Amino acid sequence: MSDASFSQLPLAAAQLENLESLGYTRMTDIQAAALPPALAGKDLIAQAKTGSGKTATFTLPLLSKLNPRDFGAQALILCPTRELATQVAAETRRLARHQPNVKVVTLCGGQPIGPQIGSLEHGAHIVVGTPGRIKDHLRKATLDISRINTLVLDEADRMLEMGFLDDISSIIEATPESRQTLLFSATYPSDIRKMSSRFQRAALEVTVVATH
Numbered sequence: 568m569s570d571a572s573f574s575q576l577p578l579a580a581a582q583l584e585n586l587e588s589l590g591y592t593r594m595t596d597i598q599a600a601a602l603p604p605a606l607a608g609k610d611l612i613a614q615a616k617t618g619s620g621k622t623a624t625f626t627l628p629l630l631s632k633l634n635p636r637d638f639g640a641q642a643l644i645l646c647p648t649r650e651l652a653t654q655v656a657a658e659t660r661r662l663a664r665h666q667p668n669v670k671v672v673t674l675c676g677g678q679p680i681g682p683q684i685g686s687l688e689h690g691a692h693i694v695v696g697t698p699g700r701i702k703d704h705l706r707k708a709t710l711d712i713s714r715i716n717t718l719v720l721d722e723a724d725r726m727l728e729m730g731f732l733d734d735i736s737s738i739i740e741a742t743p744e745s746r747q748t749l750l751f752s753a754t755y756p757s758d759i760r761k762m763s764s765r766f767q768r769a770a771l772e773v774t775v776v777a778t779h
C-alpha cells in the first residue's frame with residue numbers, strides 16, 4: 568500500500584465519497600503509479616502481482632470518461648476467463664455506484680448467447696468479456712465497439728497463453744484508433760512487448776515489484 572490518497576487524483580467528489588464508503592482509503596502501489604497517467608489518457612502497460620488492485624487502475628479512468636446518456640459501448644474490457652470477467656464486472660459496478668444507471672454487460676462463452684443479445688439491445692456502457700464470445704457478437708453484429716474510447720486487456724499474458732491473439736487482433740480492428748489502450752499482465756514476456764507495440768501508442772511502462 569502506498570501513502571497516497573485517492574483525493575490527490577482528478578476524480579469527481581462523488582467518486583471520492585464512493586471510494587471512501589468502499590473502504591478504499593489509500594492507493595495500492597500500482598494505483599499510485601498508474602492512475603495519474605491513466606487518468607491523463609495515456610496508454611499503459613502495467614505489471615503487478617495478483618491482488619494488488621489492478622481492476623480499479625483501469626476502471627476509474629474509463630468511468631471518469633463515461634457519458635451515461637450515450638448508450639453505445641464506451642469501454643471494452645477483455646479477460647481470459649468467465650470467472651475473471653465476472654469479478655471485473657462486479658468491481659466495476661461497485662466503482663460506478665455513485666454514477667446512476669451505468670450499465671455493465673458481461674459477455675462470456677459457455678453461456679447462452681440469446682440473453683446476452685437481449686441485454687445488448689437495451690444498451691451497454693461497459694462491456695466485459697472473453698475474446699471468443701466478443702468476437703462471436705461482432706460477427707453477428709450484435710455488438711458495436713466502433714465508438715469505444717477505452718480498451719482494456721486484463722491478464723494479457725494469460726490471454727496469449729490461451730491462444731486468443733488472433734481473436735484479440737480482430738476485435739481491436741473493430742475499435743477506433745483514437746482509443747486509450749490499457750494492458751495489464753502479471754509477466755512481461757517478449758510476446759507481450761510485441762502486442763504492446765502493435766496495439767498501443769507510446770505506452771508508458773509501469774512495473775510494481777512485490778515488496779513485503
Ligand code: ADP
Nearest residue numbers: 590591592593594595617618619620621622623
Ligand atoms: P488484481 O487485479 O491486481 O489481482 P483486484 O483489482 O482484483 O486485484 O483487487 C484485489 C482486491 O483489493 C479487491 O477485493 C479490491 O476490491 C481490493 N482493493 C483494490 N484497491 C484497493 C484499495 N486502494 N484499498 C482497499 N482495497 C482495495
Ligand code: MG
Nearest residue numbers: 618621622721
Ligand atoms: Mg485482476
